[in-house]
Amino acid sequence: MGASHLFELKNVDKNYTKDNQLVWAVKGISFFVDRGDFVTFVGPSGCGKTTILKMMADLLKPSGGAIKYLDFDIGQARERGLIGYVPQSPSLLPNRTILENIRLPLEIKKNQNPNRLKEIMSTCELDEYADYYPYELSGGMRQKVAIARALVYKPEIILMDEPFAALDEMIKEKLNEELMKIRSVFTTTIIYVTHNIEEAVFLSDRIVAMSPSPGIIVKIIDINLPDKRMSTLRKEPVFFSEVIKVRQSLRNI
Numbered sequence: 001m002g003a004s005h006l007f008e009l010k011n012v013d014k015n016y017t018k019d020n021q022l023v024w025a026v027k028g029i030s031f032f033v034d035r036g037d038f039v040t041f042v043g044p045s046g047c048g049k050t051t052i053l054k055m056m057a058d059l060l061k062p063s064g065g066a067i068k069y070l071d072f073d074i075g076q077a078r079e080r081g082l083i084g085y086v087p088q089s090p091s092l093l094p095n096r097t098i099l100e101n102i103r104l105p106l107e108i109k110k111n112q113n114p115n116r117l118k119e120i121m122s123t124c125e126l127d128e129y130a131d132y133y134p135y136e137l138s139g140g141m142r143q144k145v146a147i148a149r150a151l152v153y154k155p156e157i158i159l160m161d162e163p164f165a166a167l168d169e170m171i172k173e174k175l176n177e178e179l180m181k182i183r184s185v186f187t188t189t190i191i192y193v194t195h196n197i198e199e200a201v202f203l204s205d206r207i208v209a210m211s212p213s214p215g216i217i218v219k220i221i222d223i224n225l226p227d228k229r230m231s232t233l234r235k236e237p238v239f240f241s242e243v244i245k246v247r248q249s250l251r252n253i
């Protein structure tokens with residue numbers, strides 16, 4: 001037997017029942033992620049991106065197929081805190097400060113290293129906001145808090161569902177760069193969802209393109225950019241050519 005991938009979906013299906021009718025959200029989803037990969041799902045609304053992420057987070061059970069995390073089943077991986085999940089609209093507890101929100105997982109699971117919390121606060125540039133309450137922060141800052149909270153468990157992989165979709169372009173670019181930094185400090189593997197092709201190119205090693213009704217994977221596109229991604233990369237010809245490559249590739253679906 002060959003070495004296992006960090007995460008693997010094999011022929012995964014998911015249907016929902018709506019008004020007594022079976023609706024296929026996704027069908028025949030197969031892909032894998034290796035340690036350190038940044039893989040991004042793109043595709044129109046309703047093609048099943050959130051459904052796939054929720055199945056990978058063990059929040060939804062597939063209707064068919066298999067999801068493996070190394071040689072564990074997905075439930076064991078979740079119980080061990082190996083999978084972090086940042087939902088589309090992260091719920092921070094309103095009556096807890098930023099630090100108290102981020103620390104929450106440590107209170108539930110006590111065998112964690114408190115020094116890690118300090119490192120997370122500083123890498124996510126949240127130190128000066130530690131005593132603020134969620135309502136005092138901008139949308140972008142709240143998303144960073146949600147990412148910081150997901151990091152506390154020391155996950156091997158973080159699943160992020162359109163975390164910056166609602167933000168202004170400039171703020172999104174800044175947070176994209178910060179996400180690259182956070183990723184390199186904590187060497188996490190990331191699965192990401194976005195509608196935005198430039199964002200997907202900037203962040204990813206691979207883009208998984210989907211189409212709807214039912215949601216299927218239509219293409220997996222490799223991104224050939226340097227490992228270190230800074231905002232200045234967005235002005236370079238190599239970045240434009242990758243964006244054009246992806247746009248053309250998606251047009252031919």
Ligand code: ADP
Pocket residue numbers: 016017018023024025043044045046047048049050051052215
């Ligand atoms: P995306 O995140 O790409 O917008 P979703 O995964 O949210 O797509 O949804 C995929 C499909 O599954 C859509 O057609 C959606 O209407 C349907 N769907 C999602 N959640 C449910 C649910 N709880 N009940 C019924 N249908 C659902």
Ligand code: MG
Pocket residue numbers: 049050051088161
């Ligand atoms: Mg979604």
